[in-house]
Amino acid sequence: MSTQPTLSDGASTSAAAIRFHNTMSGETEPFVPLTPGEVRVYTCGPTVYDFAHVGNFRTFVFQDILRRYLKSRGFRLLQVMNLTDVDDRIIQKAAAAGVSIREYTDKYIQAFLDDRAALNLEPPEFIARATEHIDDMVQLIQRLTDRGYTYTSEGSTYYRIAKFPDYGKLSKIDVAGMQTGARVDMDRYDKDNARDFALWKAPKPGEHSWETAIGPGRPGWHIECAAMALKYLGDTLDIHSGGVDLTFPHHENEIAESEAATGRKFARYWLHAEHLLVDHEKMSKSVGNFATLRELFARGHKPSSVRFLLASVPYRRQLNFTPESLQGAAGSVERLRNFASRLRSEKFPEGASEAMAERAATARREFDAGLADDLNTAQALAAIFDLVREANIAMDRGEFRQSDVAVVLEVMEMFDAIFAVLSDDDAAKLKTLGISSASPALSDAEVEALIAERQAARKRRDFAASDRIRDQLAEHGIILEDSRDGTVRWKRK
Numbered sequence: 022m023s024t025q026p027t028l029s030d031g032a033s034t035s036a037a038a039i040r041f042h043n044t045m046s047g048e049t050e051p052f053v054p055l056t057p058g059e060v061r062v063y064t065c066g067p068t069v070y071d072f073a074h075v076g077n078f079r080t081f082v083f084q085d086i087l088r089r090y091l092k093s094r095g096f097r098l099l100q101v102m103n104l105t106d107v108d109d110r111i112i113q114k115a116a117a118a119g120v121s122i123r124e125y126t127d128k129y130i131q132a133f134l135d136d137r138a139a140l141n142l143e144p145p146e147f148i149a150r151a152t153e154h155i156d157d158m159v160q161l162i163q164r165l166t167d168r169g170y171t172y173t174s175e176g177s178t179y180y181r182i183a184k185f186p187d188y189g190k191l192s193k194i195d196v197a198g199m200q201t202g203a204r205v206d207m208d209r210y211d212k213d214n215a216r217d218f219a220l221w222k223a224p225k226p227g228e229h230s231w232e233t234a235i236g237p238g239r240p241g242w243h244i245e246c247a248a249m250a251l252k253y254l255g256d257t258l259d260i261h262s263g264g265v266d267l268t269f270p271h272h273e274n275e276i277a278e279s280e281a282a283t284g285r286k287f288a289r290y291w292l293h294a295e296h297l298l299v300d301h302e303k304m305s306k307s308v309g310n311f312a313t314l315r316e317l318f319a320r321g322h323k324p325s326s327v328r329f330l331l332a333s334v335p336y337r338r339q340l341n342f343t344p345e346s347l348q349g350a351a352g353s354v355e356r357l358r359n360f361a362s363r364l365r366s367e368k369f370p371e372g373a374s375e376a377m378a379e380r381a382a383t384a385r386r387e388f389d390a391g392l393a394d395d396l397n398t399a400q401a402l403a404a405i406f407d408l409v410r411e412a413n414i415a416m417d418r419g420e421f422r423q424s425d426v427a428v429v430l431e432v433m434e435m436f437d438a439i440f441a442v443l444s445d446d447d448a449a450k451l452k453t454l455g456i457s458s459a460s461p462a463l464s465d466a467e468v469e470a471l472i473a474e475r476q477a478a479r480k481r482r483d484f485a486a487s488d489r490i491r492d493q494l495a496e497h498g499i500i501l502e503d504s505r506d507g508t509v510r511w512k513r514k
């Protein structure tokens with residue numbers, strides 16, 4: 022992890038006005054960063070006590086689409102993400118494993134970074150580990166104490182919610198209606214009011230703790246994010262993002278901490294990704310439908326299919342994750358890769374077609390308009406698939422010209438700068454994770470469809486595409502036998 026954050030440069034284009042849905046206002050608003058041309062983003066990272074599940078990665082893929090899009094629109098970006106490497110579960114699990122919390126969490130941090138790389142998630146400009154920022158958290162708690170927002174009980178320090186009248190403004194929670202004794206936080210410490218939350222937790226016997234100016238102990242979860250966001254992004258950041266389940270209490274508490282300490286608005290835009298559902302149930306360990314990325318890969322699903330599926334549904338819609346939808350995503354990625362390959366390898370008649378240039382310009386405009394509209398990835402993808410279909414038809418009819426290649430390829434590159442699925446590197450990625458790249462079984466109908474596609478490629482003498490489809494089938498264990506009369510028989514290995 023680097024020591025100082027630096028801003029990333031993006032490329033510049035002229036395009037549609039960007040609008041984001043802001044959880045704070047409940048409305049979709051024009052996006053205007055505090056400093057023109059520069060966007061400061063805070064992302065709640067994982068608690069690294071286990072492998073992250075695919076539901077967590079839905080949020081991380083959404084944040085990747087967000088950052089790639091902002092960069093493509095020319096913004097300089099500073100995204101900070103935390104890693105929560107101390108909490109009750111980590112302490113318990115490390116103790117059970119007989120290792121230090123550092124050693125215990127190192128393993129899952131590395132796994133998280135490897136999983137991110139497999140999904141082509143760009144690294145944030147800065148990743149902040151909670152245990153390396155204890156001093157910053159203590160200082161923030163001291164500021165809150167100086168301003169009268171805290172009290173202590175049995176060695177722990179609590180935030181007094183009654184002192185912060187804005188409490189509840191993000192989640193629209195009815196603070197008065199929150200019952201005394203209701204469980205609103207993960208900790209189990211004594212406090213004046215059930216609504217109050219721990220900023221600093223007194224040590225328990227045998228547990229890891231830090232000696233600090235506010236006594237021995239360890240930080241509460243919410244103070245970690247507030248302290249690290251303020252440290253690296255300033256009092257007011259442009260975008261704070263996370264999964265929708267973090268809205269309350271986590272983000273509400275971050276607001277209470279930071280705004281009470283600075284007297285300024287903490288985040289200008291709050292973006293929250295909806296849940297991932299599995300067979301219409303929220304994906305989480307508690308429901309038992311938990312799947313890590315590695316489990317999906319071991320079952321034969323490709324990194325690009327997972328990324329495409331998670332990216333293809335706009336982030337504020339619930340996404341129902343099923344093996345069928347993953348197969349569908351794999352098919353979509355193959356279609357796009359085959360098209361890009363056809364563009365690069367096939368020979369077309371000389372010249373340029375005005376119609377295709379216009380078609381490409383429309384696709385560019387619609388792709389950008391979709392993303393500008395609160396990252397409507399479904400609309401952006403529709404623009405690309407329309408172009409692919411129409412270009413394929415023009416190619417089949419001999420109407421596609423050699424000079425159209427560059428124009429259409431440029432659109433595909435613009436698409437891939439955001440979606441990042443065109444590069445055929447799934448096998449290499451799985452190898453890096455130590456997973457052999459067994460491919461999922463294709464249905465008979467899928468095999469027949471691919472064979473028909475290959476026959477069409479051979480008919481137009483596009484042997485590169487034909488070979489590619491044969492390889493693709495071979496990857497799935499399908500062997501083709503070309504007979505002399507031109508028909509094709511196939512069998513499973």
Ligand SMILES: [Zn+2]
Binds near residue numbers: 065246
């Ligand atoms: Zn957070």
